[in-house]
Amino acid sequence: MDKLNLSKHISSSFNDEIDEVLNHVMAMGGLIEQQLNNALMAIANADVELAQRVIDTDLKVNDWELQIDKECTSIIVKRQPAASDLRLIMAIMKTIADLERIGDETRRIARVALESFNSEQQDLLVNLDNLGRHVGQMLHDVLDAFARMDVETAVAVHQEDKKVDREYEAITRQLMTYMIEDPRSIPKIMNVLWSARSLERIGDRCKNLAEYIIFFVKGKVVRHSSAEKLEQEARS
Amino acid sequence: MDKLNLSKHISSSFNDEIDEVLNHVMAMGGLIEQQLNNALMAIANADVELAQRVIDTDLKVNDWELQIDKECTSIIVKRQPAASDLRLIMAIMKTIADLERIGDETRRIARVALESFNSEQQDLLVNLDNLGRHVGQMLHDVLDAFARMDVETAVAVHQEDKKVDREYEAITRQLMTYMIEDPRSIPKIMNVLWSARSLERIGDRCKNLAEYIIFFVKGKVVRHSSAEKLEQEARS
Numbered sequence: 001m002d003k004l005n006l007s008k009h010i011s012s013s014f015n016d017e018i019d020e021v022l023n024h025v026m027a028m029g030g031l032i033e034q035q036l037n038n039a040l041m042a043i044a045n046a047d048v049e050l051a052q053r054v055i056d057t058d059l060k061v062n063d064w065e066l067q068i069d070k071e072c073t074s075i076i077v078k079r080q081p082a083a084s085d086l087r088l089i090m091a092i093m094k095t096i097a098d099l100e101r102i103g104d105e106t107r108r109i110a111r112v113a114l115e116s117f118n119s120e121q122q123d124l125l126v127n128l129d130n131l132g133r134h135v136g137q138m139l140h141d142v143l144d145a146f147a148r149m150d151v152e153t154a155v156a157v158h159q160e161d162k163k164v165d166r167e168y169e170a171i172t173r174q175l176m177t178y179m180i181e182d183p184r185s186i187p188k189i190m191n192v193l194w195s196a197r198s199l200e201r202i203g204d205r206c207k208n209l210a211e212y213i214i215f216f217v218k219g220k221v222v223r224h225s226s227a228e229k230l231e232q233e234a235r236s
Numbered sequence: 237m238d239k240l241n242l243s244k245h246i247s248s249s250f251n252d253e254i255d256e257v258l259n260h261v262m263a264m265g266g267l268i269e270q271q272l273n274n275a276l277m278a279i280a281n282a283d284v285e286l287a288q289r290v291i292d293t294d295l296k297v298n299d300w301e302l303q304i305d306k307e308c309t310s311i312i313v314k315r316q317p318a319a320s321d322l323r324l325i326m327a328i329m330k331t332i333a334d335l336e337r338i339g340d341e342t343r344r345i346a347r348v349a350l351e352s353f354n355s356e357q358q359d360l361l362v363n364l365d366n367l368g369r370h371v372g373q374m375l376h377d378v379l380d381a382f383a384r385m386d387v388e389t390a391v392a393v394h395q396e397d398k399k400v401d402r403e404y405e406a407i408t409r410q411l412m413t414y415m416i417e418d419p420r421s422i423p424k425i426m427n428v429l430w431s432a433r434s435l436e437r438i439g440d441r442c443k444n445l446a447e448y449i450i451f452f453v454k455g456k457v458v459r460h461s462s463a464e465k466l467e468q469e470a471r472s
Contacts, residue, residue, distance in 0.1 A: 062460040
């Protein structure tokens with residue numbers, strides 16, 4: 001995998017195996033990006049068939065997690081990696097766990113497309129779509145950062161999550177106002193709210209993925225650190 | 237740690253170290269159980285101070301995760317465990333990741349106690365409390381199963397989650413009905429709904445913890461398996 005400029009970090013002994021695992025992580029990441037895009041498209045076009053495809057495809061995401069997890073365990077047993085090699089395996093195992101959970105969220109988001117909305121309600125979906133695109137960009141960027149083990153991009157993704165949180169809060173307020181005005185719409189609008197929440201959670205998980213990149217490259221655990229501390233550690 | 241009947245699974249070489257790590261996992265689990273109980277008590281008694289303590293204590297949960305994660309990595313490097321020893325380390329690392337996320341959910345639940353509710357709304361909180369106790373029992377049982385590496389209890393916890401899901405759905409319907417009848421209450425009741433959702437998610441995570449126990453004892457990955465398949469694998 002030429003895109004992965006990782007060779008300098010990895011002892012040559014297990015280079016091929018790790019390369020294959022990294023290829024699989026990128027394939028899993030690509031599939032999940034596609035799942036999120038399809039879920040958003042299904043909502044925008046009220047495409048029930050596409051939504052169902054997203055829901056069904058989540059099984060493939062789960063299979064990737066199990067397979068990559070197995071590959072990582074096998075590398076630990078066979079290669080007994082230490083230092084940065086082990087750190088890479090650990091970062092990969094944590095990454096795929098979060099990717100799998102992002103997959104679960106895309107499945108939940110797709111369910112909104114199974115509802116039908118009137119034209120006024122469809123206006124509310126525009127903001128959900130905007131939030132979705134924002135989060136989709138974060139996911140794209142963090143996977144790109146993973147492929148290049150690029151700490152700067154990881155830090156940028158981490159910071160982006162604050163904006164996603166604000167956007168999510170604005171949508172929540174808007175949806176609650178709508179429900180207060182039209183209480184009969186509550187069950188339907190609740191589904192939109194759950195979707196917005198799922199998108200916000202995907203943003204959180206992209207933040208986790210960014211932390212694993214910094215953990216691998218810098219050898220520093222930045223989980224649960226403040227934004228300032230994280231930036232400082234990543235750039236030192 | 238006498239409670240942990242693990243010695244037969246573990247090569248004597250790293251027995252002491254693993255024993256310490258397991259002690260730490262149990263301490264982390266105990267803290268999270270307490271966090272959940274305190275969050276529920278804070279809601280039942282409208283105890284703002286206790287709720288704030290739950291929110292603040294989440295930092296300790298995060299510290300446990302970081303520490304145990306480090307201990308596990310260090311054991312892998314020093315001991316190069318294989319087979320069931322490595323499986324135990326992997327199970328522990330996955331367990332603490334889920335425990336930390338359960339900690340996050342308890343913090344979210346506690347926030348409900350910061351709101352004030354009228355007497356009619358307090359009736360709605362009774363069902364939230366029941367769901368909370370149900371999930372609390374699942375958490376207690378799965379931690380107990382972990383301490384004894386007891387597959388039967390793990391399977392029982394796994395099956396219990398279906399009941400929690402049904403209870404959660406009933407609460408959701410009840411809360412939505414209440415919002416439809418009294419739209420001005422929507423922002424407040426939404427917080428109760430988020431809490432119910434957090435409890436449901438804790439149930440899901442207890443299911444994950446049960447799967448890690450089966451993975452360790454039986455050497456079989458049962459993630460993403462159907463309930464029937466899981467039961468079959470666990471008992472074979």
